[in-house]
Amino acid sequence: MTPSVPATTSTPTSVRPLLDVRRIYLEPAAAALPRGQQVLQRWPEAELVEVASHWQIPELHGDQANVDRWVRIKTEALVLGVKKSLSARPNGRSADFIAPSTANGCAMACAYCYVPRRKGYSNPVTTFANIEQISGYLSRHIARQGPKPEPNQCDPEAWVYDIGENSDCSVDALVCDNVADLVALFRERPSAKASFATKYVNRDLLDWDPRGRTRIRFSLMPPAMAKLTDVRTSPVAERIAAIDDFVAAGYEVHVNFSPVIVTDGWLDQWSDLLSELHDGIGAAARRQLAAEVIFLTHNEQLHEVNLGWHPRAEEVLWRPDLQEPKRSQNGATNVRYRSGAKRRYVDELEGLIRRQLPSCRIRYAF
Numbered sequence: 001m002t003p004s005v006p007a008t009t010s011t012p013t014s015v016r017p018l019l020d021v022r023r024i025y026l027e028p029a030a031a032a033l034p035r036g037q038q039v040l041q042r043w044p045e046a047e048l049v050e051v052a053s054h055w056q057i058p059e060l061h062g063d064q065a066n067v068d069r070w071v072r073i074k075t076e077a078l079v080l081g082v083k084k085s086l087s088a089r090p091n092g093r094s095a096d097f098i099a100p101s102t103a104n105g106c107a108m109a110c111a112y113c114y115v116p117r118r119k120g121y122s123n124p125v126t127t128f129a130n131i132e133q134i135s136g137y138l139s140r141h142i143a144r145q146g147p148k149p150e151p152n153q154c155d156p157e158a159w160v161y162d163i164g165e166n167s168d169c170s171v172d173a174l175v176c177d178n179v180a181d182l183v184a185l186f187r188e189r190p191s192a193k194a195s196f197a198t199k200y201v202n203r204d205l206l207d208w209d210p211r212g213r214t215r216i217r218f219s220l221m222p223p224a225m226a227k228l229t230d231v232r233t234s235p236v237a238e239r240i241a242a243i244d245d246f247v248a249a250g251y252e253v254h255v256n257f258s259p260v261i262v263t264d265g266w267l268d269q270w271s272d273l274l275s276e277l278h279d280g281i282g283a284a285a286r287r288q289l290a291a292e293v294i295f296l297t298h299n300e301q302l303h304e305v306n307l308g309w310h311p312r313a314e315e316v317l318w319r320p321d322l323q324e325p326k327r328s329q330n331g332a333t334n335v336r337y338r339s340g341a342k343r344r345y346v347d348e349l350e351g352l353i354r355r356q357l358p359s360c361r362i363r364y365a366f
């Protein structure tokens, strides 16, 4: 019997605000920069703790057993650092390049999130204060590419840079102006486009005048599943309701159908979600809509940690009866849906999208 998702679920979601910063861990070099000063002035009452490196703060990142404190740490702690190595990594799937991060970590707590994989599992937001260096690097990288020679799945015309690989930019924008600065940078770059996925509706972004050079990808999944697994995020209905407003404000808005989690009745739930999306957006949004479809991958270490704080999510995420191991690039063992069955799941969901949202281009599905 496949576990199904109950219509109403209780999660460890807290009603606390996403950020209520009480303690800022800072590298002195970051605090000396104007962007560092902006962050410190935003929370003048916060206790300041000097650290040698944003990578090594054991009380934040090392104690995986202390899962009860996760949400509190995500709410109350912030790290201010300097991004040392700058590179734009070729990608070719969602974006042409992964831009150097202006932040990592997240105040939200999705049970399947891979973002904490390098620092450890509470992983609150780290903001990088050397935005001028990062912007300068990006500008030079964009200039070196010249015009895009031919269309690809990332974009027909522009070089696409993912600016949110290790964080959620809509939340980062609550901390400082790093994301606003990048949106302003891409506004003036006709050969390039910024892109980020988000599960948080931050309406401050509506005032940023992106002029079509920033793509926001609202991540969507059936609401009952999101309620179970997308801890601390904006409700799915709120994300859908924001799409028209972001299109009107000058963003290109796409959707990420991700992660797709297979349970009893999953296709029916996706069909309901697609109807809600179709009915919830206007003609302008529908014309420019495209989707990425990404099925769940999970990993044993995260599964073990999650059992300590959110075992109900693991009932749908950890499914040895449906999944098989897959060795990832960094040597960790992940699991994904078994390949033959997965091909069928992908085909079924793609068919549903084509029928229910015929104008929505599927940029890729895997």
Ligand code: SF4
Residues within 6 Å of the ligand: 105, 106, 107, 108, 109, 110, 112, 113, 114, 115, 166, 167, 168, 198, 199, 233
């Ligand atoms: S919103 Fe994104 S980065 Fe934040 S916890 Fe969820 S999956 Fe991770």
